[in-house]
Amino acid sequence: MRIVVLTGAGISAESGVPTFRDADGLWEGHRIEDVATPEAYEAQPTAVQRFYDDRRKSLAGVEPNPAHVALARLEEVLGEDLFLVTQNIDDLHERGGSQQVAHMHGELLKAWCRSCDGRVPWTGELADFPPCPRCGVSELRPDVVWFGEIPYGMDEIQRRLLRADLFVSVGTSGAVYPAAGFVQLAASCGAKTLELNLEPSEGTHFFSEARHGRAGDLVPVWVDEVLRSYGF
Ligand code: APR
Ligand code: ZN
DSSP states (O other), X not given: OXXXXXXOTHHHHTTTOOOSSOTTOOBTTBOHHHHSSHHHXXXXXXXXXXXXXXXXXXXXXXXXXXXXXXXXXXXHHXXXXXXXXXXXXXXXXXXXXXXXXXXXXXXXXXEEETTTOOEEEOOSOOTTOOOOTTTOOSOEEEEEOOTTSOOTTHHHHHHHHHTOSEEEEESOOSOSTTGGGHHHHHHHTTOEEEEEEXXXXXXXXXXXXXXXXXXXXXXXXXXXXXXXXXXX
């Protein structure tokens, strides 16, 4: 069985990473368009860098939860037959044990040099515009995909969706495309589709099954079901 799992901010919520679309519609007190667009970066580079510096720093204080760990367990058994794609820029899937993670919206722990186009691991700050370790030019920005930019790895993601037997969406509001459209693509190619989310997402009616609750409860239960079908 080929499975594609898409995760969003909801899977990291129980780890203490705030989601984007909370009741107040703000991301950590900021309007998303003030921090997550190329225009915001052009207008206020230091403020945008500080915002991501703070997010990067806060990763040190959070831990993966049972949902991340369960998906790593699933990968151990399914190997290449599991494709995990996340909209999250945190590293909690990796720290939960997942080996292969497609970060379609980039990663907080990487910096992208606009001068040499290199990508480098980054754990420190960027707001003081340090030189790129590869080319020496001070043009590093967070390696995250902002609104108006093209998500990473779309060719591979699409290929995996086209041949999936099961598509599972975990902890995402279904408000942001292209990820919000994955369910329809997978379903149109014959995959079963399952939503695991705290509440019905915007696209909940596109799923053949939906379970609502906390990811830390729902994901381990679902993974156990799959592993049992494999004889574990
Ligand atoms: N368990 C499961 N789901 C949860 C939990 C939880 N403990 N807590 C919250 N959720 C659900 C919420 O109900 C909501 O539907 O997770 C979803 C989170 O939605 P968003 O905050 O919109 O996050 P996401 O869907 O990942 O956002 C997509 O938008 O701003 C951009 O680039 C950013 O990757 C992000 C994209
Ligand atoms: Zn460079």
